Amino acid sequence: MTRFGERRGYHHGNLREALVEAAVALIGEHGPAGFTVAEAARLAGVSPGAPYRHFRDAEALLAEVALRGFERFTEALTRAWNDGRPDPSTAYEALGRAYLDFARREPAYYAAMFETRIAPEAHPGLLVAGDRAFGVLREATERLISRLPEGKRPPALMVALHVWSMSHGIASLFCRPDRSRRKLPMAPEELLEAGLLIYMQSLGLVGGR
Numbered sequence: 001m002t003r004f005g006e007r008r009g010y011h012h013g014n015l016r017e018a019l020v021e022a023a024v025a026l027i028g029e030h031g032p033a034g035f036t037v038a039e040a041a042r043l044a045g046v047s048p049g050a051p052y053r054h055f056r057d058a059e060a061l062l063a064e065v066a067l068r069g070f071e072r073f074t075e076a077l078t079r080a081w082n083d084g085r086p087d088p089s090t091a092y093e094a095l096g097r098a099y100l101d102f103a104r105r106e107p108a109y110y111a112a113m114f115e116t117r118i119a120p121e122a123h124p125g126l127l128v129a130g131d132r133a134f135g136v137l138r139e140a141t142e143r144l145i146s147r148l149p150e151g152k153r154p155p156a157l158m159v160a161l162h163v164w165s166m167s168h169g170i171a172s173l174f175c176r177p178d179r180s181r182r183k184l185p186m187a188p189e190e191l192l193e194a195g196l197l198i199y200m201q202s203l204g205l206v207g208g209r
Contacts, residue, residue, distance in 0.1 A: 015044070015046060015050060015051075015053065015054060016054045018044040018045070018046070019040050019041070019044050019051050019054065019055065019061060020061070020064055020065060020068065021044075022039075022040040022041075022043035022044040023035060023040050023061050023062065023064075023065050023112075024065055024108045024109065024112075025043060025108070026039055026040060026043065027062075027065065027108040027111055027112055028107060028108035028111075031111060031115070032062065032111050032112065032115050032116045035058065035062065036058060037051050037052075037055070037057070037058045037061060040061065059116075059118055059122075060123075062112055062116045062118060063118050063122075063123040063125075063126045065108070065109065065112040066109075066112040066113045066116060066118060066126055066129075067123070067125050067126045067129045068109065069106065069109030069110065069112050069113045070113055070126070070129035070130050070132070070133045071129055072102070072106060072109060073102055073106075073109075073113070073133045074129070074132050074133040074136060076098050076101070076102045077095055077098055077099070077102075077133060077136040077137065078136055079098070080094040080095045080097065080098030081094070081095050081136060081139075081140050082094070084140070084143050088140070088143050088144045088147070089144070089200075089205070089206060091140065092140055092141075092144050092196070093193060093196065095136075095137065095140055096163070096167055096189075096192045096193070096196055097189050097192070097193075099167040099168075099171060099192075100167065100170065100171050100175050100188050100189055100192060103171035103172070103175045103176075104171075104175045104177065107176065107177045110171070113130075114168070114172070134160070134164065137160050137163065137164055138156060138157065138160040140160075141156045141159045141160040141163065142156040144205060145159060145203070145205065147205065148203070148204060148205065152204065154203060159203070162199065163196065163199070166192065166195050166196070166199070167192060170188050170191055170192050170195075171188070174188040174191070175188050
């Protein structure tokens with residue numbers, strides 16, 4: 001921990017980045033509830049008062065971690081969607097897998113994004129970042145349902161919210177890297193794929209069109 005502080009501390013002009021990295025490390029180890037500004041300062045190798053030069057309180061620091069998480073999340077979802085290639089249905093499935101993969105690979109960021117009870121409205125940048133991530137899913141959903149006859153297209157926002165909720169539920173229950181993860185007799189990706197298939201079939205997007 002001392003080496004972390006020496007490498008990233010304020011004396012090297014990287015206090016803000018050092019604090020964000022420390023917060024990510026602490027959230028990953030203890031969860032959002034185990035995070036404090038004082039502990040982040042200690043891990044970053046600076047005095048307890050130093051963080052307040054950049055963040056007014058613990059929520060502001062957590063909001064910054066969540067914002068960066070959403071930025072990473074958006075990048076991951078965008079890569080998976082790949083502008084609907086090779087075809088919208090296949091790309092949409094890849095989008096779901098990318099959601100679960102992010103929750104598994106970046107548990108600290110995912111926790112900051114969804115488990116800190118931060119009001120996005122109080123942090124405009126965080127609100128924009130979250131909307132941008134959801135926007136990838138909404139755009140993909142619009143592309144997918146555009147293949148249906150005009151009079152049979154469900155609201156894209158409703159479908160996107162349903163898929164988001166399904167993905168988030170599976171990620172939260174079955175992709176956690178800690179002891180609270182529920183056991184599942186199949187891969188989470190298989191569960192999501194099956195759920196999406198049933199849902200898409202009900203809309204006439206796959207099978208029996």
